[in-house]
Amino acid sequence: MTKPDRRVQRTRELIQQALIALIRERGYDPITVQDIVDRANVGRTTFYLHYTSKDDLFLHCHDAILGQFQLSPHTHLAKAALVGPEPPEAMTRAFQHLVEARALLTPILQGKDSLIILRRIRDRSAEEIAAHLRNAYGEAESRIPLDLLASYLAGAQIALIQWWLEKRPPHSAEQLAQSFHRLQRAAIRDAFGLGELEAG
Amino acid sequence: MTKPDRRVQRTRELIQQALIALIRERGYDPITVQDIVDRANVGRTTFYLHYTSKDDLFLHCHDAILGQFQLSPHTHLAKAALVGPEPPEAMTRAFQHLVEARALLTPILQGKDSLIILRRIRDRSAEEIAAHLRNAYGEAESRIPLDLLASYLAGAQIALIQWWLEKRPPHSAEQLAQSFHRLQRAAIRDAFGLGELEAG
Amino acid sequence: MTKPDRRVQRTRELIQQALIALIRERGYDPITVQDIVDRANVGRTTFYLHYTSKDDLFLHCHDAILGQFQLSPHTHLAKAALVGPEPPEAMTRAFQHLVEARALLTPILQGKDSLIILRRIRDRSAEEIAAHLRNAYGEAESRIPLDLLASYLAGAQIALIQWWLEKRPPHSAEQLAQSFHRLQRAAIRDAFGLGELEAG
Amino acid sequence: MTKPDRRVQRTRELIQQALIALIRERGYDPITVQDIVDRANVGRTTFYLHYTSKDDLFLHCHDAILGQFQLSPHTHLAKAALVGPEPPEAMTRAFQHLVEARALLTPILQGKDSLIILRRIRDRSAEEIAAHLRNAYGEAESRIPLDLLASYLAGAQIALIQWWLEKRPPHSAEQLAQSFHRLQRAAIRDAFGLGELEAG
DNA sequence: TCCTAAGCGAGACGGTACGTCTTGTCTTCCA
DNA sequence: TGGAAGACAAGACGTACCGTCTCGCTTAGGA
Numbered sequence: 001m002t003k004p005d006r007r008v009q010r011t012r013e014l015i016q017q018a019l020i021a022l023i024r025e026r027g028y029d030p031i032t033v034q035d036i037v038d039r040a041n042v043g044r045t046t047f048y049l050h051y052t053s054k055d056d057l058f059l060h061c062h063d064a065i066l067g068q069f070q071l072s073p074h075t076h077l078a079k080a081a082l083v084g085p086e087p088p089e090a091m092t093r094a095f096q097h098l099v100e101a102r103a104l105l106t107p108i109l110q111g112k113d114s115l116i117i118l119r120r121i122r123d124r125s126a127e128e129i130a131a132h133l134r135n136a137y138g139e140a141e142s143r144i145p146l147d148l149l150a151s152y153l154a155g156a157q158i159a160l161i162q163w164w165l166e167k168r169p170p171h172s173a174e175q176l177a178q179s180f181h182r183l184q185r186a187a188i189r190d191a192f193g194l195g196e197l198e199a200g
Numbered sequence: 201m202t203k204p205d206r207r208v209q210r211t212r213e214l215i216q217q218a219l220i221a222l223i224r225e226r227g228y229d230p231i232t233v234q235d236i237v238d239r240a241n242v243g244r245t246t247f248y249l250h251y252t253s254k255d256d257l258f259l260h261c262h263d264a265i266l267g268q269f270q271l272s273p274h275t276h277l278a279k280a281a282l283v284g285p286e287p288p289e290a291m292t293r294a295f296q297h298l299v300e301a302r303a304l305l306t307p308i309l310q311g312k313d314s315l316i317i318l319r320r321i322r323d324r325s326a327e328e329i330a331a332h333l334r335n336a337y338g339e340a341e342s343r344i345p346l347d348l349l350a351s352y353l354a355g356a357q358i359a360l361i362q363w364w365l366e367k368r369p370p371h372s373a374e375q376l377a378q379s380f381h382r383l384q385r386a387a388i389r390d391a392f393g394l395g396e397l398e399a400g
Numbered sequence: 401m402t403k404p405d406r407r408v409q410r411t412r413e414l415i416q417q418a419l420i421a422l423i424r425e426r427g428y429d430p431i432t433v434q435d436i437v438d439r440a441n442v443g444r445t446t447f448y449l450h451y452t453s454k455d456d457l458f459l460h461c462h463d464a465i466l467g468q469f470q471l472s473p474h475t476h477l478a479k480a481a482l483v484g485p486e487p488p489e490a491m492t493r494a495f496q497h498l499v500e501a502r503a504l505l506t507p508i509l510q511g512k513d514s515l516i517i518l519r520r521i522r523d524r525s526a527e528e529i530a531a532h533l534r535n536a537y538g539e540a541e542s543r544i545p546l547d548l549l550a551s552y553l554a555g556a557q558i559a560l561i562q563w564w565l566e567k568r569p570p571h572s573a574e575q576l577a578q579s580f581h582r583l584q585r586a587a588i589r590d591a592f593g594l595g596e597l598e599a600g
Numbered sequence: 601m602t603k604p605d606r607r608v609q610r611t612r613e614l615i616q617q618a619l620i621a622l623i624r625e626r627g628y629d630p631i632t633v634q635d636i637v638d639r640a641n642v643g644r645t646t647f648y649l650h651y652t653s654k655d656d657l658f659l660h661c662h663d664a665i666l667g668q669f670q671l672s673p674h675t676h677l678a679k680a681a682l683v684g685p686e687p688p689e690a691m692t693r694a695f696q697h698l699v700e701a702r703a704l705l706t707p708i709l710q711g712k713d714s715l716i717i718l719r720r721i722r723d724r725s726a727e728e729i730a731a732h733l734r735n736a737y738g739e740a741e742s743r744i745p746l747d748l749l750a751s752y753l754a755g756a757q758i759a760l761i762q763w764w765l766e767k768r769p770p771h772s773a774e775q776l777a778q779s780f781h782r783l784q785r786a787a788i789r790d791a792f793g794l795g796e797l798e799a800g
Numbered sequence: 801t802c803c804t805a806a807g808c809g810a811g812a813c814g815g816t817a818c819g820t821c822t823t824g825t826c827t828t829c830c831a
Numbered sequence: 832t833g834g835a836a837g838a839c840a841a842g843a844c845g846t847a848c849c850g851t852c853t854c855g856c857t858t859a860g861g862a
Contacts, residue, residue: 007827007838032817043840048819115312122359144379145371148360152383155359156352159322163351171345179344183352186390187383207807207858232848243809248850411834432822443835448824515712522759544779545771551763552756552783559722559755560748571745579744583752583787590786607812607853632843643814648845 012050014040016061019054020104027107028058028114055116062117065108068101069094069121071157073132076181082188087181095164095173095180102165109162118158126154137192144191153184212250214240216261219254220304227307228258228314255316262317265308268301269294269321271357273332276381282388287381295373295380302365309362318358326354337392344391353384412450414440416461419454420504427507428458428514455516462517465508468501469494469521471557473532476581482588487581495564495573495580502565509562518558526554537592544591553584612650614640616661619654620704627707628658628714655716662717665708668701669694669721671757673732676781682788687781695773695780702765709762718758726754737792744791753784 018040022031033054037047051057071094075081081088098105108114130150139146157180163169164176171179188194218240222231233254237247251257271294275281281288298305308314330350339346357380363369364376371379388394418440422431433454437447451457471494475481481488498505508514530550539546560580564571571579588594618640622631633654637647651657671694675681681688698705708714730750739746757780763769764776771779788794 005828005838011839033819034817041840044819044842045821046839049838053819112312112315115315126363144382145369145375147369148363148371148376148379149383151363152356152360152380155363156356159355159359160348160352163326163348163355169345169347171348175345176348179348180352182344182390183349183387186386190382190386205807205859211808233850234848237809241809244811244850245852246808249807253850407833433824434822441835444824444837445826446834449834453824512712512715515715526763544782545769545775547769548760548763548771548776548779549783552760552780555759555763556752556756559759560752563726563748563751563755569745569747571748575745576748579748580752582744582790583749586786586790587783590782605812605854611813633845634843637814641814645815645846646813649812653845
């Protein structure tokens with residue numbers, strides 16, 4: 001049996017919070033391990049005792065980061081949500097939330113070192129979408145392989161968010177949500193042959 | 201006036217070819233400047249005389265790389281191409297070409313350092329798509345902001361290629377082309393309200 | 401009053417024996433505190449409870465080590481012993497003993513960290529020699545300051561032993577003893593003006 | 601052919617001088633490689649380009665250090681020098697020089713890390729003495745193996761210097777020289793059976 | 801045809817960060 | 832309640848690259 005050892009937990013949190021704080025200040029790439037341990041008031045060795053590298057630490061922070069992307073396929077891809085051209089309220093709120101989280105997200109979306117987590121977000125997102133579609137519509141019904149479709153949707157979603165946060169186009173969160181909703185709906189309808197139920 | 205000096209040109213080519221060759225062998229990230237100059241039989245100084253960094257050199261190689269992504273919106277998003285559910289032949293060929301170029305592309309798509317060029321490919325792709333749509337359909341006609349739509353399509357395209365080359369799912373190039381074509385068509389039809397012309 | 405506490409004694413012995421054993425195996429320098437506590441089946445804290453450092457422990461082991469240098473001035477510098485050119489039997493035995501103790505002594509004589517104990521052996525040896533000479537001949541009789549003479553003899557003795565154990569010249573223990581005896585005798589005779597009693 | 605490259609020579613001198621200066625200030629042991637490169641205004645890498653460790657550097661400084669021990673067997677063990685009880689003038693001067701060099705020598709004689717160079721001084725000294733004796737008196741003439749005798753004399757000499765510089769006894773340089781001379785003379789006379797030519 | 805400036809190979813250099821190692825302290829928990 | 836277990840802060844270590852720098856050698860292209 002391993003004892004949880006409250007100290008260990010505390011140390012890890014100190015280190016993770018130090019990283020998050022530093023990312024907000026200067027972005028991810030220029031941060032060094034020394035910066036992190038200085039900020040966390042922790043010995044260099046201790047850092048390597050818990051994480052193998054800065055990237056490894058970063059991956060272990062993904063809960064703090066993934067949580068920012070609050071786009072759950074269960075709500076924004078629910079069958080009911082895809083009927084009309086209006087996006088579910090939750091999606092609009094999610095896009096609004098992204099703006100607020102920009103300080104943390106921008107450095108992550110831009111830094112080259114954070115590519116790993118971006119990839120992970122994308123893959124996890126694709127998996128969730130695929131699972132949801134398989135569940136809600138059934139694999140066999142689709143004219144397009146579900147894994148392909150999921151990858152398409154997940155990639156488009158990430159790209160859209162990246163584009164919006166980086167390029168800062170003048171579109172509002174509502175507009176974003178609506179456009180994204182339309183495009184998703186079109187893709188899924190096409191895949192499952194749901195026809196044009198209304199003009200939109 | 202600067203004289204072209206054939207030697208300068210030759211040196212740059214040596215360096216670029218050295219990089220391309222090394223990428224094929226081990227991927228992009230682990231390559232060091234020293235590796236490149238050793239391979240190119242060139243002095244370290246000479247390298248920095250022409251390029252400011254490995255990334256800078258990489259960007260100057262982008263012709264050699266961008267050329268591999270032979271997806272031009274002028275052909276695969278042409279109005280005529282979007283009528284039926286069958287992808288234009290050129291698109292199928294482009295996907296087939298990607299498989300052949302896998303040895304070069306995979307390290308680039310995966311390495312974190314190559315994020316820059318990936319971003320550049322994506323942005324340039326988005327610009328081309330936007331220009332094409334503006335030209336072919338007119339900005340005003342769209343229910344979705346054209347820049348947003350272009351970003352969506354470009355992101356989805358890159359993600360799909362990445363997914364296909366990395367995960368190596370069992371779908372053929374033809375299948376890829378067809379699915380991708382359907383999804384693009386659905387998005388554009390939805391944006392421009394072209395209705396369901398046929399069952400597909 | 402502190403209780404002797406047999407456990408404390410036991411722990412110290414465990415630690416000391418661990419050190420001695422490790423010295424025999426790999427020499428002194430590369431041993432770490434962690435090595436010692438692992439070998440002794442003792443907690444790190446416990447070690448520092450009894451000794452302040454590896455060197456400190458080493459000094460507390462000196463009985464186990466000093467005992468190997470069985471050269472007592474009371475016997476090998478006794479007035480009677482210095483009459484003839486033949487060394488006292490005890491001295492020959494002492495040199496023979498050194499060969500047997502080589503496994504333990506060599507790492508100590510060579511390791512840089514063991515300089516402390518070597519210095520201590522030398523100083524103690526010099527003190528003993530000085531006390532003996534003062535006692536046997538009287539301070540005033542010497543043409544050479546007794547502390548200087550003692551230091552000279554002690555230094556020469558250590559050096560000879562070091563040289564013999566390290567360089568492994570082909571001379572036998574008997575030869576060593578005889579030569580060393582002659583040289584000591586010559587030094588003391590010169591100091592106290594005892595003339596040439598015989599040809600030797 | 602290797603070019604000497606004046607820069608390399610300069611760098612090495614900078615580093616060596618930095619070490620010597622630091623030894624004078626704080627002794628040898630507590631100096632770190634970083635201290636040295638800081639003082640020498642040299643990159644850490646550069647240090648390791650020329651020397652493998654602090655000790656290695658130290659050994660390469662031995663000319664600067666060995667020179668302080670100006671006791672050449674050719675003068676202080678010359679046949680002529682051993683006739684009378686008075687030490688050659690050069691020996692007295694050498695001992696006087698040692699006092700002046702105390703600031704540099706004391707840290708070296710005491711620090712545990714400098715054991716290496718001390719050993720080297722001792723060995724080289726022994727070799728020189730052996731060579732001189734072999735040359736001046738002939739190997740066969742000695743009742744004592746010459747290498748043994750040389751080791752004895754060299755060890756005694758180092759020990760005496762160490763004792764004098766460390767313990768700072770009230771004896772003058774002249775006294776030291778005289779005593780040391782007598783003892784050496786006695787040892788060599790005994791070895792080569794030169795009898796007592798005079799009372800001394 | 802020479803000669804003179806540029807391009808170049810070679811590699812030393814200062815610098816930054818890395819991941820590892822050992823030390824001595826401090827905490828927790830068990831017997 | 833003392834000791835084993837081991838987390839921890841501190842900081843030196845030797846390595847890997849970086850981008851800059853001198854140093855001569857080669858090699859045109861204009862005189």
